[in-house]
Amino acid sequence: MADLQSVVGTGKVAVVTGAASGIGLAAAQFLAGRGMRIVLVDNDADRLAEAEKAVAERSQNPATDVVSMVTDVSDLDAVTALEREIAQRVGPVHLLMNNAGIQPGSSVFGAQASWDKVLGVNLMGIIHGTRAFGPGMIAHGEPAMIINTGSKQGITTPPGDPAYNVAKAGVKAFTEALEHELRNTADCQVSAHLLIPGFVYTPLTSRGRAEKPDAAWTPEQTVDFMIESLENGDFYILCPDNDVDRATDEKRIAWAAGDIIENRPPLSRWHPDYKDAFSAYLKR
Numbered sequence: 352m353a354d355l356q357s358v359v360g361t362g363k364v365a366v367v368t369g370a371a372s373g374i375g376l377a378a379a380q381f382l383a384g385r386g387m388r389i390v391l392v393d394n395d396a397d398r399l400a401e402a403e404k405a406v407a408e409r410s411q412n413p414a415t416d417v418v419s420m421v422t423d424v425s426d427l428d429a430v431t432a433l434e435r436e437i438a439q440r441v442g443p444v445h446l447l448m449n450n451a452g453i454q455p456g457s458s459v460f461g462a463q464a465s466w467d468k469v470l471g472v473n474l475m476g477i478i479h480g481t482r483a484f485g486p487g488m489i490a491h492g493e494p495a496m497i498i499n500t501g502s503k504q505g506i507t508t509p510p511g512d513p514a515y516n517v518a519k520a521g522v523k524a525f526t527e528a529l530e531h532e533l534r535n536t537a538d539c540q541v542s543a544h545l546l547i548p549g550f551v552y553t554p555l556t557s558r559g560r561a562e563k564p565d566a567a568w569t570p571e572q573t574v575d576f577m578i579e580s581l582e583n584g585d586f587y588i589l590c591p592d593n594d595v596d597r598a599t600d601e602k603r604i605a606w607a608a609g610d611i612i613e614n615r616p617p618l619s620r621w622h623p624d625y626k627d628a629f630s631a632y633l634k635r
Contacts, residue, residue: 353542355581357494361386364444366437368424368480369451371398373553374500374546376405377570378448381578383409383417390437391419393451424451424476425468427483434483443491447484449477450500450546454555457514466514473518478525488541489533495541496581499526503547503589503600507607510621530586544581548573549592549600566594602633 359365365382369375370391383389383406391406393399399419407413418441422433437444452473457465477499488495504512505519523545530543550556551573552563563569568576573590580588591597603620606629610619619625 353494353496353540354584355496355578358445358496359385359387362388363446364388364390364437364442365446365448366390366392366444366480366484367448367450368392368422368476369500370406370419371395371402373555374548374551374570374573375448375450376402377574378450378577379406380409381571381574382446383407386411387446388416388441389418390441391417392422392424392433393419394421394423396421424449424479425471427475427479430476430479430483434487438487443493444484444488445493445495446498447480447488447496448498448500449480450498451476452500452555454512454515457512459513469514470518470521473515474521474525477522481525481529485529485541489536489539492538493540496544497529497541498544498546498577498581499529500546500548501526503549503603506547507603507620508618510618542586544586544588546577546588547590549590549595551590551592566592568592599633606632 359382365387367375367379367389370379371393379389379391389406389410391399391402399421403417403419407417410416420433420436422429424430453469455465455468457469481497485497488497499522501522502519504516505523508516508520526543526545533539533541533543550567551570552567553570576590577588589597589600591600606620609615610617615625616622620629
């Protein structure tokens with residue numbers, strides 16, 4: 352497994368998608384402060400331009416070490432072209448953070464366009480990024496990391512937004528398969544990691560709120576936790592927040608898995624017949 356200190360360093364290259372705001376921007380700023388050359392990727396040109404300025408303030412050599420590229424990660428050809436351009440203009444990639452995500456809302460029988468868009472960005476965007484950049488990261492032979500942003504909604508799959516849940520469940524399964532592939536590849540110096548944020552106040556989650564709710568973490572807190580977890584060599588980076596601690600997350604995840612083991616109805620946590628049982632389980 353790649354060691355974080357050997358990946359994050361002066362002159363090494365980090366590519367961050369969904370970098371125009373939120374966790375992606377906070378990660379790019381942190382990595383720029385560690386001396387890395389940063390490529391910010393997003394499909395929002397205006398926000399990306401502002402993000403580039405913010406990241407440049409953290410860089411010792413902003414004119415050469417901070418680059419932004421407008422790209423739609425759901426478009427395989429665009430991501431493939433992005434990888435080629437970065438290889439030519441910037442150099443070999445040492446840290447890839449597949450972080451781009453959207454959450455417009457969905458329902459099981461809702462608009463097809465919502466499903467296509469969410470799966471295209473939140474799942475296929477991560478697959479495209481990994482498959483486009485991964486072979487080159489393996490081939491250059493230096494320590495490297497691929498960090499994919501998942502969600503607790505891809506693990507406990509709460510009702511209300513099935514397209515988002517399906518996409519993030521796919522990210523979990525894909526990243527697990529990726530790490531298995533990497534660790535069984537001879538002489539491979541690349542490791543994979545699954546970032547599982549808690550409630551984070553970002554443009555994705557703000558829903559019109561102008562101020563951060565007390566329950567939410569900031570993107571910077573999330574990135575600090577991610578870095579600490581990477582330093583510990585963690586694959587599953589399960590982030591708490593100001594409302595839900597690690598123990599509660601673990602119980603919710605275990606209960607969700609228990610639906611299969613105990614043959615309960617799916618999503619029994621929200622089933623009226625199991626409401627009291629789940630409440631009692633949390634208190635134990």
